[in-house]
Amino acid sequence: MSESHTRKVLEPFGWVFQMITGLLLFAFVIFHLYITHLTSHDALEYAKVVQRLSNPAIKAFYWLFLASASFHAFNGLRAILLDTDFGGRNERAVNTLTMALFVVAVVYGGLLLITF
Amino acid sequence: MEREVLFRIRRFDGDKSYWQDFRFTAKRGMTVLDGLYYIKENLDGSLAFRASCRMGVCGSCAVKINGKPRLACETQILDIGSTLEIEPLDNMPVLKDLIVDMDDFFRKHEAVKPYLMREDDDYENPKELLQTPKELHAYYDFTLCIKCGACYSACPASATRSDYLGPAAITAAYRFCADSRDEGKEERLSLVSGSEGVWRCHFNAECSEVCPKSIEPAKAVQKMRLMSAIHMIKSIFR
Numbered sequence: 566m567s568e569s570h571t572r573k574v575l576e577p578f579g580w581v582f583q584m585i586t587g588l589l590l591f592a593f594v595i596f597h598l599y600i601t602h603l604t605s606h607d608a609l610e611y612a613k614v615v616q617r618l619s620n621p622a623i624k625a626f627y628w629l630f631l632a633s634a635s636f637h638a639f640n641g642l643r644a645i646l647l648d649t650d651f652g653g654r655n656e657r658a659v660n661t662l663t664m665a666l667f668v669v670a671v672v673y674g675g676l677l678l679i680t681f
Numbered sequence: 682m683e684r685e686v687l688f689r690i691r692r693f694d695g696d697k698s699y700w701q702d703f704r705f706t707a708k709r710g711m712t713v714l715d716g717l718y719y720i721k722e723n724l725d726g727s728l729a730f731r732a733s734c735r736m737g738v739c740g741s742c743a744v745k746i747n748g749k750p751r752l753a754c755e756t757q758i759l760d761i762g763s764t765l766e767i768e769p770l771d772n773m774p775v776l777k778d779l780i781v782d783m784d785d786f787f788r789k790h791e792a793v794k795p796y797l798m799r800e801d802d803d804y805e806n807p808k809e810l811l812q813t814p815k816e817l818h819a820y821y822d823f824t825l826c827i828k829c830g831a832c833y834s835a836c837p838a839s840a841t842r843s844d845y846l847g848p849a850a851i852t853a854a855y856r857f858c859a860d861s862r863d864e865g866k867e868e869r870l871s872l873v874s875g876s877e878g879v880w881r882c883h884f885n886a887e888c889s890e891v892c893p894k895s896i897e898p899a900k901a902v903q904k905m906r907l908m909s910a911i912h913m914i915k916s917i918f919r
């Protein structure tokens with residue numbers, strides 16, 4: 566039973582944030598559906614999307630949405646992998662890989678958002 | 682009341698696994714364990730199963746009856762119906778017929794240090810440790826575990842990860858962590874909070890469903906998980 570630092574931090578934080586991001590996503594998805602489908606009929610047109618994203622508050626919202634979704638997804642993937650014997654044997658690699666993917670998704674998505 | 686019943690037993694002879702059917706007349710009051718003894722004494726002496734107390738105390742006789750892990754000695758044949766499919770417990774290697782190898786299960790139990798740990802242990806001069814009824818009830822239910830392995834057999838997390846501690850061991854850890862006399866909480870928490878510990882639970886609660894002592898291992902695992910999370914997050918800031 567090794568005592569690496571990641572295992573100490575990642576497991577409890579992973580669990581707590583999985584719950585928090587789960588709740589956030591529920592609210593975010595509803596808000597996203599509201600502004601894209603319920604406000605007007607042409608809300609999905611390119612020009613409208615660009616116009617919306619020029620608002621820094623909306624930008625920040627989508628970035629938080631992205632961060633929550635990526636964390637929830639990659640931390641979920643981490644948990645699924647660790648649920649197997651293969652994952653258990655490669656715990657370090659699983660933790661590093663999934664969290665790196667999370668960071669990449671957030672940074673890359675963040676850069677795309679900035680360009681708007 | 683009497684009824685002709687069919688016992689379909691999953692047997693294993695060391696090489697191959699096969700189903701074998703036994704028919705006999707079950708009387709009212711006969712438990713599944715009585716049925717197994719009847720078969721062993723009258724129909725097939727080679728049938729292997731484990732039992733001792735025949736009164737729900739020792740935890741030896743747990744088997745799967747129609748898919749659900751239960752104590753053979755506490756299950757009435759006539760309550761189940763006229764066809765009973767009996768199999769060994771899951772998530773443990775089968776040794777012969779209904780007997781499984783529980784070494785791993787007990788090793789995990791042992792690994793969480795399921796005993797009172799105190800600084801002032803002194804067997805020469807034993808000292809009385811007082812506890813209020815409230816302090817007793819905080820953990821009492823969880824002392825009732827008979828280590829039958831039913832929960833471990835039903836647990837989906839134990840099925841996919843072989844080193845997962847499992848519901849019974851984590852329940853035992855919680856039983857001592859919630860005991861006001863114990864001083865080993867820190868040590869025990871670090872033992873159950875690895876990736877093979879509390880985090881693997883899906884809260885499927887199948888363990889609570891099958892526990893013959895109704896002690897709700899799923900609840901203990903959740904409590905232990907919360908305790909571990911708080912403890913670990915606190916320890917970062919210390």
Ligand code: SF4
Binds near residue numbers: 892894
């Ligand atoms: S918790 Fe219940 S099902 Fe699990 S070993 Fe103990 S008595 Fe058996």
Ligand code: FES
Binds near residue numbers: 737743
């Ligand atoms: S024989 Fe002891 S619990 Fe069933």
